Structures are given as C-alpha cells and as structure tokens.
Amino acid sequence: MSMTLSRDSVDGLRAQFSGEVVGPDDGGYDAARAVHNGFIDKRPALIARCANTADVADAVRFARAEGLEISVRGGGHGVAGKAVTEGGMMVDLAPMRGSYVDPGRRRARVQGGATWNEYDRATHQHGLATTGGTVSTTGVAGLTLGGGVGWLMSRFGMAVDNLTSVELVTADGEVRQVCADSDPDLFWGVRGGGGNFGIAASLEFEAHPVDTILGGIVAYPLAAALPVFGVYQEVTAEPPDELVSFFGLVHAPDGSGNKIVAVPVCHSGDIATGEGLVAPLRTVATAALDLIGPIPYPVMNTLLDAAFPKGARNYWRSAFFKELTEEVGGVLVDAFERVPSPMSGMLIEHFHGAVTRVDPTATAFPHRQRGYNLVIAGEWLDPAEDDANISWVRSTFDALTPHMADTVYVNYLTADEPERVRAAYGPNWERLVALKQKWDPDNVFHLNQNIDPTA
Ligand SMILES: Cc1cc2nc3c(=O)[nH]c(=O)nc-3n(C[C@H](O)[C@H](O)[C@H](O)COP(=O)(O)OP(=O)(O)OC[C@H]3O[C@@H](n4cnc5c(N)ncnc54)[C@H](O)[C@@H]3O)c2cc1C
Numbered sequence: 001m002s003m004t005l006s007r008d009s010v011d012g013l014r015a016q017f018s019g020e021v022v023g024p025d026d027g028g029y030d031a032a033r034a035v036h037n038g039f040i041d042k043r044p045a046l047i048a049r050c051a052n053t054a055d056v057a058d059a060v061r062f063a064r065a066e067g068l069e070i071s072v073r074g075g076g077h078g079v080a081g082k083a084v085t086e087g088g089m090m091v092d093l094a095p096m097r098g099s100y101v102d103p104g105r106r107r108a109r110v111q112g113g114a115t116w117n118e119y120d121r122a123t124h125q126h127g128l129a130t131t132g133g134t135v136s137t138t139g140v141a142g143l144t145l146g147g148g149v150g151w152l153m154s155r156f157g158m159a160v161d162n163l164t165s166v167e168l169v170t171a172d173g174e175v176r177q178v179c180a181d182s183d184p185d186l187f188w189g190v191r192g193g194g195g196n197f198g199i200a201a202s203l204e205f206e207a208h209p210v211d212t213i214l215g216g217i218v219a220y221p222l223a224a225a226l227p228v229f230g231v232y233q234e235v236t237a238e239p240p241d242e243l244v245s246f247f248g249l250v251h252a253p254d255g256s257g258n259k260i261v262a263v264p265v266c267h268s269g270d271i272a273t274g275e276g277l278v279a280p281l282r283t284v285a286t287a288a289l290d291l292i293g294p295i296p297y298p299v300m301n302t303l304l305d306a307a308f309p310k311g312a313r314n315y316w317r318s319a320f321f322k323e324l325t326e327e328v329g330g331v332l333v334d335a336f337e338r339v340p341s342p343m344s345g346m347l348i349e350h351f352h353g354a355v356t357r358v359d360p361t362a363t364a365f366p367h368r369q370r371g372y373n374l375v376i377a378g379e380w381l382d383p384a385e386d387d388a389n390i391s392w393v394r395s396t397f398d399a400l401t402p403h404m405a406d407t408v409y410v411n412y413l414t415a416d417e418p419e420r421v422r423a424a425y426g427p428n429w430e431r432l433v434a435l436k437q438k439w440d441p442d443n444v445f446h447l448n449q450n451i452d453p454t455a
Pocket residue numbers: 035036072073074075076077078079081082083084093112113132133134135137138139140141142143144145146147148149150194195196198199200201308411412447448449
C-alpha cells in the first residue's frame with residue numbers, strides 16, 4: 001500500500017462498497033489485474049471491483065481524494081494495457097456484466113464490464129442484434145467507446161452509431177445519463193472518444209432483427225493467397241450492405257503451424273442470396289477448410305475466439321489502406337512468410353455501407369470512408385521471443401507504409417505510439433480537445449489513448 005494511502009481510508013471505502021476493494025495482499029489480486037495481453041504486468045495499489053454504478057462513482061471520488069491514478073477495466077482486451085495502473089487504482093468493472101433487453105423498444109442496456117458474448121446472447125433471445133466485436137471475449141464498453149468494428153457494420157453502422165445513451169461517471173464523480181437530447185456535445189464525444197470523458201457504467205443500444213445469418217470461414221493453403229486476394233478484391237468491390245468479409249493471413253486452427261489464407265464472411269440478409277455472393281470466395285482452389293453455412297448470429301462472433309487466447313503476449317500495428325492494390329497483396333504474403341510466431345496473423349477489414357454513410361464529424365469516430373483497414377496482430381507465448389515478434393510487426397508495418405493512409409482506428413493502437421492518437425481522430429481532434437477541457441480539465445482519465453486537454 002502506498003505511503004499516502006492509509007488503512008483507515010481504505011476501510012472507509014470498503015465499508016460502503018457493494019463490490020470488493022482488493023489490495024496486493026488480498027486473494028484474487030493477481031487474477032483481477034491480469035488482462036488479455038500477457039505482456040501487461042502492472043501492480044495497482046488498489047483494485048475496486050465494482051458491483052454497481054454507485055461503486056464506480058465512489059471509486060472515482062476516492063481515487064481523486066487520495067491522489068491515485070485511475071485506470072478503467074471493461075473487458076480487459078485493450079492491447080495497449082491501459083486498463084491497469086502501476087501503483088494507482090484500477091476501477092474494475094468486470095463484475096458488472098448484466099444485459100437487459102426491451103424487445104418492444106428494440107433497446108438493450110448492458111453494464112460496463114460485459115463482453116460481447118454476454119450481450120449477443122441476451123439480444124439473441126429476442127432475435128435481435130447490434131454491431132459488436134468479432135471476438136466474443138472483447139469488452140462491450142472499450143470497443144464501443146472507440147468506435148466498434150463488427151460484422152453488422154455495413155448494415156447498421158459502427159457500434160457507436162447504435163449507441164442511444166450512456167450512464168457515465170464523469171471526472172467529478174457524478175453519474176450522468178448522457179444521450180443526444182440531454183447533452184449532445186458530450187454524447188458526440190463518447191461516441192468514439194474512448195474512455196476520455198468518463199467511465200461508462202452502462203450503455204444502451206438500438207438492437208435490430210437479426211437471427212440466423214450466413215457466416216463462417218473459408219480457408220486455403222498460403223500458396224493460394226494471391227488468387228484469393230484477387231477474388232476478395234472483386235467480391236468487396238460493390239457488395240450489398242448485408243455482406244461483410246475480411247481477408248486474413250493466419251495459421252491453421254489445428255495447431256500444425258501451417259500458414260493459411262482465410263476469409264471470414266457474414267451475410268445478414270437472405271441466406272440463398274448470401275450463398276450466391278460468397279460462392280466465388282469458396283471456389284478459388286481446393287479449400288483447406290470451408291465452414292460457411294447458416295448459423296445463429298452470436299456464433300459468428302465466436303469463430304475467431306480461439307485464435308486470441310487470454311494471456312498470450314500481444315503487439316499490434318494498424319492503419320487504414322490508401323488503396324488495396326495487387327502490390328499490397330504481394331507485400332502482405334512476403335511478410336507473412338517470415339512471421340516468427342505460429343499465433344500471429346494479419347487481417348484486412350472492409351468498411352462499406354452504413355458505416356460510410358455517416359458524416360466523419362457526426363460522431364467523434366471519424367473513419368467513414370469506403371476502404372480497408374489493416375491489423376497486424378503479433379501474438380506469442382514465450383517472453384524470450386518478444387524481440388523477434390515485435391520487430392516482425394514493426395518491419396511488416398514499415399514495408400506497408402507506402403500503401404497506408406495516415407489514419408488509424410484508436411482501438412487498435414498499442415502503448416508505444418501516442419503520437420498517432422491525433423491521426424485516430426482526424427478532423428475531430430480540436431473539438432475533442434475542447435470537450436476534454438470542459439469535462440476532464442485535470443486529465444483524470446488519462447490511462448487511455450489520451451486526448452490531452454492541454455494539447
Ligand atoms: C482479440 C481482440 C479482438 C478485437 N476485435 C475487435 C473488433 O472486432 N472490433 C473492434 O472494434 N475492436 C476490436 N478489438 C479492439 C478492442 O476494441 C479494444 O481492445 C478495446 O479497448 C477493448 O475494450 P475492453 O473493454 O475489452 O478493453 P479494456 O482493456 O478493459 O479497456 C480498454 C480501454 O477502454 C476504456 N474503457 C474500457 N471500459 C470502459 C468503460 N466501462 N468506461 C470507460 N472507458 C472504458 C479504458 O480507457 C481502457 O483503458 C479487439 C481486440 C482484441 C484484443
């Protein structure tokens with residue numbers, strides 16, 4: 001416990017807390033501070049394991065009074081590892097995972113520590129769904145507040161485009177219901193501004209009728225990567241809103257370490273129409289794996305889960321492409337042939353449809369152009385292999401730099417590129433800085449991809 005933190009003051013917090021206040025000597029401390037990225041090993045002075053919104057507000061007031069740095073943990077998936085603080089207070093929302101669906105209004109409210117698995121299952125009970133994470137173990141809050149890429153984005157927009165209100169604990173410790181009517185400016189900022197404006201104790205979304213979809217993955221040996229890339233370019237040239245597909249260079253899920261090219265697809269409209277649209281992707285060569293068929297929507301968001309086990313070491317780089325040219329395909333395959341870890345992969349995400357029909361300044365999330373986004377996901381287990389894997393990610397990104405735009409999705413930034421946060425916000429940067437000055441002038445919420453109020 002830090003010199004300034006007395007046992008009496010911690011006991012005072014504990015006395016009123018519904019959840020648990022955990023210190024380094026308490027049981028559960030190590031499990032609570034461990035996040036998805038095994039690279040992160042930080043030791044908070046206290047972990048406030050919140051059970052409800054009042055706990056979140058009390059934790060913020062306590063940390064401010066005691067001068068403790070605050071970190072906020074939603075689903076714990078942030079690769080940058082900002083959910084944990086070294087020596088401060090981790091406000092841990094992991095115990096807050098409830099989802100409450102109102103099928104009549106087609107609205108669903110979810111608590112700030114829930115993962116997409118929990119949200120998707122809750123809405124699916126009513127044949128409803130919202131754009132959300134493609135890996136079901138990812139947190140709803142962190143993913144949404146940064147934007148929210150998902151399989152339904154071309155039909156219904158990003159997760160933020162479906163957000164209707166946020167129960168926000170602001171830097172002064174107050175609980176506010178923030179929506180377009182109550183505070184349009186702040187609501188604009190939380191829709192993309194990450195955790196910069198407060199802690200989302202709960203979030204309410206619009207949910208849409210989506211039940212069974214045509215989805216899955218088709219994969220080929222790496223030798224077919226360039227022909228598959230060509231067909232992918234054709235299929236994604238003018239797709240309907242119902243179809244989203246990604247292009248991946250990954251490793252076979254059977255543990256063989258074999259390199260494959262994989263195309264996950266999700267068609268949320270008529271199944272037979274979808275079968276026709278994805279057919280070219282399934283017949284490029286002899287598929288190593290073809291798991292495309294009608295599946296419940298929540299299952300779509302679990303298909304990539306096994307590729308991202310908790311505790312693996314992660315180091316990522318990401319940016320939007322200027323253009324997806326044939327040359328890009330060659331650079332990607334060339335780099336992937338040299339990948340040191342059999343867990344690493346590269347994924348291209350396609351942005352089109354509803355997500356691109358929103359004005360870039362309508363929400364804080366500005367990436368509304370049609371096009372493609374790249375994620376280079378370095379993933380490995382052995383700390384002795386840190387250097388080799390980090391340099392592979394960096395050199396691959398460097399090789400692709402001539403093809404990349406100066407724009408990046410904030411949620412894919414790692415911890416060592418603060419200079420790119422501005423690029424993540426493009427035309428919205430100045431308005432975000434002004435909003436940060438108003439709502440968090442002391443930068444209480446700075447363990448995030450930070451919008452510095454003095455910038
Ligand atoms: C395997 C994997 C798959 C991913 N897939 C997708 C994807 O399909 N689509 C996509 O858009 N992104 C995806 N991401 C990126 C993801 O959006 C970010 O990692 C996001 O930060 C995860 O949110 P979290 O709540 O799980 O993370 P955390 O690590 O808990 O939080 C990250 C940051 O978000 C903020 N935050 C979290 N919860 C709250 C809250 N309740 N209130 C206020 N601020 C909060 C905090 O600043 C925190 O530091 C993926 C990441 C991983 C590791």
